[in-house]
Amino acid sequence: MPYELYYWPSIQGRGEFVRLALEDADIAYVDVARQPGKNGLPSMLRLLDGRECVQPPFAPPFLRAGKLLIGQTANILLFLGSRYDLAPRTEAGRLWTHQLQLTIADVVNEVHDTHHPIASRLYYRDQRQEARRRAADFIATRAPKYLGYFEQVLAGNPRGDKFLVGARPTYADLSLFQLVAGLRYAFPRAMTRLERQLPLVVALHDRVASRPRIAAYLASERRIPFNEEGIFRHYPELDRPVTRRR
Amino acid sequence: MPYELYYWPSIQGRGEFVRLALEDADIAYVDVARQPGKNGLPSMLRLLDGRECVQPPFAPPFLRAGKLLIGQTANILLFLGSRYDLAPRTEAGRLWTHQLQLTIADVVNEVHDTHHPIASRLYYRDQRQEARRRAADFIATRAPKYLGYFEQVLAGNPRGDKFLVGARPTYADLSLFQLVAGLRYAFPRAMTRLERQLPLVVALHDRVASRPRIAAYLASERRIPFNEEGIFRHYPELDRPVTRRR
Numbered sequence: 001m002p003y004e005l006y007y008w009p010s011i012q013g014r015g016e017f018v019r020l021a022l023e024d025a026d027i028a029y030v031d032v033a034r035q036p037g038k039n040g041l042p043s044m045l046r047l048l049d050g051r052e053c054v055q056p057p058f059a060p061p062f063l064r065a066g067k068l069l070i071g072q073t074a075n076i077l078l079f080l081g082s083r084y085d086l087a088p089r090t091e092a093g094r095l096w097t098h099q100l101q102l103t104i105a106d107v108v109n110e111v112h113d114t115h116h117p118i119a120s121r122l123y124y125r126d127q128r129q130e131a132r133r134r135a136a137d138f139i140a141t142r143a144p145k146y147l148g149y150f151e152q153v154l155a156g157n158p159r160g161d162k163f164l165v166g167a168r169p170t171y172a173d174l175s176l177f178q179l180v181a182g183l184r185y186a187f188p189r190a191m192t193r194l195e196r197q198l199p200l201v202v203a204l205h206d207r208v209a210s211r212p213r214i215a216a217y218l219a220s221e222r223r224i225p226f227n228e229e230g231i232f233r234h235y236p237e238l239d240r241p242v243t244r245r246r
Numbered sequence: 247m248p249y250e251l252y253y254w255p256s257i258q259g260r261g262e263f264v265r266l267a268l269e270d271a272d273i274a275y276v277d278v279a280r281q282p283g284k285n286g287l288p289s290m291l292r293l294l295d296g297r298e299c300v301q302p303p304f305a306p307p308f309l310r311a312g313k314l315l316i317g318q319t320a321n322i323l324l325f326l327g328s329r330y331d332l333a334p335r336t337e338a339g340r341l342w343t344h345q346l347q348l349t350i351a352d353v354v355n356e357v358h359d360t361h362h363p364i365a366s367r368l369y370y371r372d373q374r375q376e377a378r379r380r381a382a383d384f385i386a387t388r389a390p391k392y393l394g395y396f397e398q399v400l401a402g403n404p405r406g407d408k409f410l411v412g413a414r415p416t417y418a419d420l421s422l423f424q425l426v427a428g429l430r431y432a433f434p435r436a437m438t439r440l441e442r443q444l445p446l447v448v449a450l451h452d453r454v455a456s457r458p459r460i461a462a463y464l465a466s467e468r469r470i471p472f473n474e475e476g477i478f479r480h481y482p483e484l485d486r487p488v489t490r491r492r
Contacts, residue, residue, distance in 0.1 A: 050398050050402065054402045054403070054404055055342050055345075055399075055402075056395075056398070056399070056402070057345070058349045058352075058392070058395050067338070068337075068338055068341065070341055070345065071345045071349075072344070072345045072348040072349065074320075074348060075341060075344050075345045075348055078324075078341070078344070079341055082337075091314075091328075092313070092314055095314065095316055095321060095324070095325055096301050098318070098321050098324070099301075099303070099316065099317045099318045099321045102318040102320060102321055103304045103317075103318065106304075106355075109352075109355055113359065113363075117359075117363050117364060117376065117380070118363060118376065118379045118380050118383060119379075119380065119383035119387070121383070121387060122383075127379075130363065130364065130376045130379070133364045133365075133373075133376070134363070134364050134365065137364060137365035137367070137368075141365070141367060146304070149302075149304050152296050152302065153301070153302070156296065156300045156301075156302070157300070158300055
């Protein structure tokens with residue numbers, strides 16, 4: 001039975017990190033809420049409300065793998081990494097890959113908050129002023145710090161600077177690709193400037209994008225375009241340095 | 247050789263989730279930056295700057311365990327859970343425990359942002375107005391949603407409602423204790439109201455607090471008091487519902 005991925009049907013969001021791993025490892029899966037001709041959303045919402053399972057996830061994405069129902073993006077990738085060729089087999093390698101993934105998850109949370117610094121449930125337009133301040137700080141200090149960290153990890157990898165961990169791609173590389181792609185969509189002006197300092201991160205992005213299964217996926221209809229409902233949103237007014245208020 | 251925990255010396259912060267696990271499992275450790283008569287902070291900062299190790303952590307806490315240097319709080323707990331009696335031995339149990347821990351990590355991030363919704367590097371006083379809006383939403387919607395989720399998980403545990411996972415305590419229970427303790431410190435008025443709906447979560451907090459090693463730890467000087475430099479901060483003006491601006 002193929003795995004079942006549960007995620008919102010109209011955005012890449014956090015589900016995309018799982019989709020990229022499933023696609024790259026050629027794992028059969030059903031994207032439950034996106035099946036043609038079916039409305040899978042109610043079954044996702046039923047699992048979330050907790051009456052149908054004793055171990056309900058707090059939020060999508062979650063993955064059904066036989067009897068397991070696994071929530072939290074990084075946890076799903078940890079599971080997939082232990083079953084498929086998406087992470088090292090050694091304990092040290094698995095922990096290091098997971099550590100990098102959790103750091104990517106931290107950036108992703110911060111990216112979300114550039115457009116929703118006050119409350120997820122409010123509209124962007126209701127927190128626009130705060131978003132400008134937060135996005136300015138993200139662009140000026142957080143994005144360079146995080147991306148510079150990944151550049152340093154690539155440069156320091158004793159097995160070469162092609163991948164984050166060892167000499168072969170892991171789910172963390174796929175996720176770093178997605179982070180760069182998302183940041184380019186959300187903050188094209190800032191990223192153009194930032195990328196000058198990130199040759200290894202940019203090369204990794206390109207290397208992942210050209211992997212045959214990833215390239216096929218990105219060209220397919222399975223890849224939802226970036227849009228202003230997801231985590232990486234392009235609001236031009238957030239893509240530039242602003243003077244900080246005091 | 248005892249483990250070495252690296253974390254800021256004057257706050258509980260994210261390091262506290264690791265300290266509680268080390269204390270409860272009676273694991274020998276050195277709290278590097280807090281050794282009496284020694285200044286361990288420089289050695290922590292040297293590891294963070296990445297020139298002394300090829301797998302530098304992005305931020306504290308991190309744990310040195312022999313040759314391993316493990317970063318990211320949840321990742322450290324995943325490691326400790328695999329070595330000590332702090333998590334189930336089955337794959338399903340380990341993943342579920344980790345999933346809950348990652349959800350606790352999400353709440354902790356949101357708690358941090360109640361007082362720092364704009365930028366970590368700015369002072370609270372420079373983002374006070376935004377903090378009031380964010381804290382009001384946290385109290386009104388996010389805290390009830392997260393804590394209600396853990397209440398539901400306890401109620402649904404087929405092995406009884408004493409612990410989150412199975413019939414024995416895990417690192418996720420220790421962390422849920424810390425979350426409740428921190429929220430009580432930060433938002434005493436809001437929590438008094440909220441706790442009426444959370445009998446199982448409150449009972450779990452008390453159960454963890456009375457575990458002999460945890461009780462001894464909490465009464466010791468090793469437990470840093472909550473303060474306004476950490477994640478859980480008590481600013482009375484954030485501890486009440488405010489009318490939302492439009």
